[in-house]
Amino acid sequence: MDLDHILRWMTGLSCALLALRLGRRPDLRRTGWFALSVGLGVALLALHVWRPGEAGLIVGPAWALLIMAPLLLSSAMQRCILRGHLGAALWISRAVMLLHPMDGMRRYPRLLSGLALLDQGQTERARQRLQGLQDSGNDRLSRSARVLLARAEGDWQSLLDWVGGLPGSPLLADSAVLAGSVRALGETDQPAQMLALYRARADAAGAGRDGTDHAITTLIMAALLGRLQLVKALLSGPAGALPATARDLWHATALQRAGRHDDAAAVLERTREACSVQLAREYDRRLSQPLSALPPEALDDEARTYLDELLRRVQHEGRFAPLSGGGGLPRATLGLAALLIGVFALQLPGGATDYENLMSLGALLVPVELTPGEWWRRLSAGFLHFGWMHLGMNLAGLLLLGTWLERAWNAQKLVATFLLCTLASLWLYPLVSGATLEQPQVLVGASGGVMGLLGALLGWLIVGRTQGRSAAVSNQLRSMLLLVGVQVVFDWNTPMVSGTAHLLGLSCGLALGLALGGRAVRRSARAG
Structure with a gap:
């Protein structure tokens, strides 16, 4: 996989989606987030023309530091606030302030310190801090300070x-x-x-x-x-x-x-x-x-x-909108991620991108006639990865999609779906692959299983959408469809990525999602 190609895709797509989302409202078009997303998007396009082989490598680090890092930290900060971990939220807010000193983030630590003081019972100090913030203007933070004071008193x-x-x-x-x-x-x-x-x-x-x-x-x-x-x-x-x-x-x-x-x-x-x-x-x-x-x-x-x-x-x-809501620790998802990391550690001594090493550890060679009787490769190949970037992308997908699916179903069904979709994609791929005895292919990666999780979520949301009108279910279904569309376009434009194996995993997961969703509806009807 080419790092510049990956960074161009990730940077361009995230900047475009963020700009489109913020650009719908006049007040959000005046934010620093909108300016950054548009500015980095324009810079990427310009460098794609002038220095096409380095655009992602140049703009990508700026995107990671100025957009992705503060957004991810802001999300973590909000989760800490929600769960009452105010000390951690305060430290995270200071990091966000350094990376994104716009949009009121300079004053956010002050709001959180006031909230933390309230939590500790230091009411007078908290009141002074929040009162000063409340009187400093009529923006979002000053209004939040006023609400907190009313609640405290x-x-x-x-x-x-x-x-x-x-x-x-x-x-x-x-x-x-x-x-x-x-x-x-x-x-x-x-x-x-x-x-x-x-x-x-x-x-x-x-x-x-x-x-x-x-x-x-x-x-x-x-x-x-x-x-x-x-x-x-x-x-x-x-x-x-x-x-x-x-x-x-x-x-x-x-x-x-x-x-x-x-x-x-x-x-x-x-x-x-x-x-x-x-x-x-x-x-x-x-x-x-x-x-x-x-x-x-x-x-x-x-x-x-x-x-x-x-x-x-x-x-x-x-039941049918798993992307929203809380839940416990996604233990099965984290367990699968740990397993993938452990297997990758076993690859390192012999080289994570060395074909002979990958074959010795269980990579799938297509056509399968080249490795007669070694059926187990159709599963073992799903736990191997071709380098750090390949592993990182699959881990990101697994942690995101797996958490949602484990919330919607349970740990056992999540693991079963991942294994079945991995097996289905690697078992069926040799039947539709264009590989020949003269030009064989080596196939590794958990992406068939990860795409199966995406397909299962898509099927589950389709069933939910057909069973009732819900803004949450409809919004999440659109998000999954957008993700599928982006993934398909990315696959067909990225060398060394098997779009066919991905579609096979996606199709298997979709079938499982539709089947389990239909069964859940029938059970609910009988219970009702």
């Missing part, structure tokens, strides 16, 4: 007074302000207004995307309306990444609103000792000032019908 009415004009306030375009306003209405015992705001702004905004922010806003609304089934569906699906203590807070909130105060107290007392100082205060507030049960007349029949439909949608997305 339980001063929900002041937040509603500041937002004003519900549900038409322009401030509600900010997801933090929207979530804070939904909670403020619920905490001040305005359930009908809270649901109206959610439907007008949160659900309308979330209809075009699926994400953690929308899931948490939905969770807040459902808990403060006492919709226990909806809360449980959210906590087991799209809001499942929250730490256990936060999940228990919202479970107990729903129990109180449902009139089950003793059960709520038991939930809160069970995990209070594991809470941070700030969250313990919220627990204590629920215990000392429990929410009253929501009276039946608080919601009319139309509102109840809407909430029942929302429950069905969330349950559907929890």
